[in-house]
Structures are given as C-alpha cells and as structure tokens.
Amino acid sequence: MAANSQFAIAIHVLTILAKGGDERVKSDYIAGSVNTNPVVIRRLLSNLQEANIVVSQVGATGGTSLAKQPKDIYLSEVYKALPCGEVFALHSKEANQDCPIGKKMAAFLCGLQKEIDKSIEEKLHQYTLRDVIEKIDAA
Amino acid sequence: MAANSQFAIAIHVLTILAKGGDERVKSDYIAGSVNTNPVVIRRLLSNLQEANIVVSQVGATGGTSLAKQPKDIYLSEVYKALPCGEVFALHSKEANQDCPIGKKMAAFLCGLQKEIDKSIEEKLHQYTLRDVIEKIDAA
DNA sequence: TTAAACTGTATCAAAAGAGGTTACAAAAAG
DNA sequence: CTTTTTGTAACCTCTTTTGATACAGTTTAA
Numbered sequence: 086m087a088a089n090s091q092f093a094i095a096i097h098v099l100t101i102l103a104k105g106g107d108e109r110v111k112s113d114y115i116a117g118s119v120n121t122n123p124v125v126i127r128r129l130l131s132n133l134q135e136a137n138i139v140v141s142q143v144g145a146t147g148g149t150s151l152a153k154q155p156k157d158i159y160l161s162e163v164y165k166a167l168p169c170g171e172v173f174a175l176h177s178k179e180a181n182q183d184c185p186i187g188k189k190m191a192a193f194l195c196g197l198q199k200e201i202d203k204s205i206e207e208k209l210h211q212y213t214l215r216d217v218i219e220k221i222d223a224a
Numbered sequence: 225m226a227a228n229s230q231f232a233i234a235i236h237v238l239t240i241l242a243k244g245g246d247e248r249v250k251s252d253y254i255a256g257s258v259n260t261n262p263v264v265i266r267r268l269l270s271n272l273q274e275a276n277i278v279v280s281q282v283g284a285t286g287g288t289s290l291a292k293q294p295k296d297i298y299l300s301e302v303y304k305a306l307p308c309g310e311v312f313a314l315h316s317k318e319a320n321q322d323c324p325i326g327k328k329m330a331a332f333l334c335g336l337q338k339e340i341d342k343s344i345e346e347k348l349h350q351y352t353l354r355d356v357i358e359k360i361d362a363a
Numbered sequence: 364t365t366a367a368a369c370t371g372t373a374t375c376a377a378a379a380g381a382g383g384t385t386a387c388a389a390a391a392a393g
Numbered sequence: 394c395t396t397t398t399t400g401t402a403a404c405c406t407c408t409t410t411t412g413a414t415a416c417a418g419t420t421t422a423a
Binding site for chain 3: 131
C-alpha cells in the first residue's frame with residue numbers, strides 16, 4: 086500500500102490558502118507547490134469543503150479560499166475531515182471463533198482503537214492553522 | 225489487506241501466551257486462533273523477541289512464552305516493538321523547494337508526526353497486558 | 364452567444380505495502 | 394539419525410493510494 090499522506094498534504098494546502106488571504110487560489114497553483122497533480126488537490130479540497138474548512142468556486146476566476154480564519158481552524162477538524170485510516174487495523178480475517186480468546190478480541194481491539202483515535206484528536210485540537218503558520222514563519 | 229494490523233495481532237498473540245503461562249506455545253497453535261499463517265506469527269514474534277517481550281526456543285519442544293509478567297508488559301512497548309507506520313505519511317514526492325512554504329513544510333510535518341506518535345505511546349502506556357486480559361475475561 | 368478558465372468527478376493505470384505461502388537451513392530433543 | 398519447530402528468504406497476490414486523462418458543468422468576459 087502507499088501510506089496515506091492526505092493529512093500532510095492538507096496542512097500544506099491550508100497553509101497556502103491562508104497565505105492567499107481572501108483570494109481564490111487555483112488547484113493548479115497549489116499542485117505546483119505540493120508537487121502533485123491538480124486532481125489530487127481538488128479531491129482533497131472537496132473533503133475540506135464538506136467539512137466547511139474551505140470554500141471553492143467553480144468557473145473562470147474560480148478557486149478556493151479558507152472558509153474561516155486560520156485561528157479558528159483546528160487541526161483536529163482537518164484530521165476528521167479526511168478519510169485517514171486508523172492507527173492500527175484490525176485483522177482482515179476474523180479470528181477463530183472457537184477459540185475463547187479470539188472470540189472476544191475484536192471487540193476489545195475496536196474499543197482500544199477508538200480510544201487512541203480520541204487521543205490523537207485531542208492532541209491535534211491543541212493546534213490551529215494559525216499556530217502552524219507561525220511555526221513555519223519562525224523556521 | 226488494508227493498513228497494518230500487526231499491533232492488533234500482537235495483542236491477540238500476547239494474550240494467548242499469557243494464558244499459556246510458562247508453557248511454550250507453538251506458532252502453529254497461535255496461527256490457528258488468530259486465523260492466519262504460522263509464518264506471519266513467527267515474523268511478529270521475532271519483533272517481540274527483539275524487544276524482550278517474549279522468548280522463543282527453537283527445536284523440537286520449542287515455542288514461545290512471555291519474557292515477563294503480564295503486569296509488566298505495557299502496550300506502549302508492544303507498539304514500539306513493531307514496525308507500524310505513522311499516523312499520517314509525509315508526501316512521497318518532495319514539495320517544490322522554490323515555494324517558500326513547501327520548503328519548510330516537511331520539517332514541520334515531521335515534528336508534528338513525532339508529537340502525535342508520542343501521545344499515542346502515552347495513551348498505550350496506560351495499559352498493561354494484564355489489563356487487557358482482565359477486560360477480555362470480563363467481557 | 365461564444366470562448367476561455369476553472370472546479371468536480373469518473374475512470375484507469377501505476378506504485379507500494381501488507382499478508383499469505385512455500386521452501387529450507389539451523390537447532391534441539393530423543 | 395529423525396522428528397519437530399523456529400527463523401528467514403523469496404515470491405505472489407490483494408488492496409489502497411496516488412497520479413493521469415478526460416470530460417461535463419459553471420462562471421466570466423469579450
């Protein structure tokens with residue numbers, strides 16, 4: 086599998102949009118900075134738009150801009166907006182149900198997975214896009 | 225096969241070993257409960273052995289048992305012992321270095337990745353294998 | 364009203380990772 | 394020696410992600 090880099094790209098994209106202010110930035114331009122195909126960017130922006138993080142405009146002079154201030158965009162929102170997988174996957178094949186341990190394992194692991202996901206979200210909730218920009222600028 | 229399920233399988237395997245007490249459990253038996261191939265299990269056990277979580281013995285009458293008490297095996301150790309990927313991947317292609325944002329993005333994302341990983345480890349450090357067994361038994 | 368410039372998607376090809384299998388060397392026990 | 398089992402290497406396949414092409418629909422402006 087190719088590892089999922091959507092979150093990383095999203096942060097990059099949002100930083101570019103923040104720098105653009107109210108201007109509508111084109112997917113072509115963003116793709117240039119991220120070094121990928123415009124369609125990849127538009128697919129991502131589509132997810133971010135559903136989550137009300139960005140607003141896109143079709144047509145000539147179209148493009149995308151932030152739906153709100155950088156200080157109001159939490160990285161946790163971005164994380165949740167994307168179809169990123171879980172930290173660890175459950176086993177694709179179901180465990181042997183004749184084994185007393187196997188039988189109860191899936192439920193337990195699923196609960197642990199949710200707990201971890203929650204702690205990732207809590208961590209990401211500590212940062213907003215503004216914090217990201219400040220760190221980038223300071224570097 | 226989706227994302228990496230090694231952590232999930234590891235928890236399952238360790239639970240089986242704990243139930244086995246001091247007895248050496250064979251990879252064939254474990255594979256039966258997890259419902260996978262013995263080689264997959266041996267590969268995993270090899271990682272856990274390097275981290276001093278289990279001890280394997282080759283030869284006839286060989287097998288694997290825990291290297292220490294369930295109460296002394298933290299899930300964080302297990303997580304660190306395995307080559308699980310990061311929560312999100314960096315972009316495979318390097319960002320455009322002519323773009324002032326792209327230039328600084330990788331370093332920032334890498335730092336964020338480490339922070340998240342740390343908070344996952346902290347979360348997992350709250351549980352030991354004994355806790356897992358108790359939850360499984362209670363279910 | 365036509366042309367140009369975009370976004371939004373569908374679809375397909377390519378790349379990479381994970382798990383499953385087979386095969387076999389090395390080790391221990393009897 | 395023979396049997397049993399771990400440790401690995403090598404290879405195949407399946408799945409997911411990314412990249413690429415194509416095109417319909419929308420908006421602006423000449």
